[in-house]
Amino acid sequence: MAEVFNTIVRSVVVSGAATALASLWSIPLAYTLIFRSRGSVLLEAIIETLVGVPTVVLGLLLYILFSSSGPLGFLGLLYTPHAIIIGESILVTPLIVSMGYRSLRGTAHLYYELALSIGADRIQRMRIVVGQSLPGVVAACITGFSRAIGELGIAMMVGGNITGYTRVMTTAIALEVTKGNFEEAIILGVTLLLITISISVSVKLISRVWMIWRSS
């Protein structure tokens, strides 16, 4: 039971770290995309397409990169939690960029102009624009976390499902099913479902509170 608990905690920590890492570049990227006049439609289409990239394809690419004979093999990242974090952060990037872009798009130009008019510098302008759409940006990050915690391909291929080290909920479920331990698989499955549902509910609540706030 202790290992089940550790696996749950590890899943949350790894996916949380991956989401936080992805947010560092995804939100500035979404912001930049809004103020790009040329090629923004094409970039938007590419990013939206990448939202649906199969996790096993990304896992395979990262496996090739991180394997001992691969270009990044010298880093010794294969079969470590760091490899999963990197993989999941790449996986959720298009999702956070796409959702962040949509939440910023409506008001970005107005607040950008306001920020300019009160003398904000480049960084302060971004903080103002993102800050005014914060619930939407947070919702984008939460959805990214939801996607990360539920993925299997990357965690399996670059994490290796090592007990007590890289085993996360999805790889544990897959393993327990192959071993015929359906009870543990169900506990993990239900827990994963509860975490995902609670995240989805939070997103909806944030959106609703934001809408009420905006209209009052």
Next chain:
Amino acid sequence: MEIKLIGVWYRYGGSREWALKEVSIDLRSAEVVYVDGHNGSGKTTLLKIASLLYQPSKGHIIVDGENFWGLDEGRRTSIRRRVVYVHEKPVLLNGTVLDNVAYGLQIRGISRDKALENSMKVLSMFSIDALAHTPVRKLSTGQAQLVAIARALAVEPDILFLDEPFSNLDRERRGLLISTLNRFRSAGMGIVLSSHSIDVGELGRHRRIVLENGEVIKVYEFE
């Protein structure tokens, strides 16, 4: 401070029509300029170009002898901090009235305590200091308008640009705004405003620029 628009043309992205055509005007500190014209004549565009928010499609903007749009980003920001543009429909940031008014000061590196103290002084000029801790979402449009103008005045700009500042104000608030603007003007602040509802002369000696279809058709001087 002096802002010179030299042969400025402006066209919005995706539009074939010129919003401004060959506009050349000078704006200075301690001077009042009314920008007059019908709806769609280009008043707002002119104010946004002159307040250094929009880059002209053609022509130059010279600020104190420097070609503004040829400068690096850091220098442009430091020049922009000497002018403020206030939108016709007030745009406020989430938070309280005091947070909003203090914001412009804080981004200029002034400590929060000092910024709050100065902001309260400006709010009291408009007799809205009692609203200092009110969330901005609870304000009426007229109150929000005064807060937006208070935020602009708190940073004591060299030139203040006001787009239809009286449109949401009742008679009492309008009087308060005019007396406050006169106070800042006496201290050397320039005011450039577009307005349908102000009697010429309420802000003293001024210049009046009349726009039609994006062109300056007349300039009057009034004592």
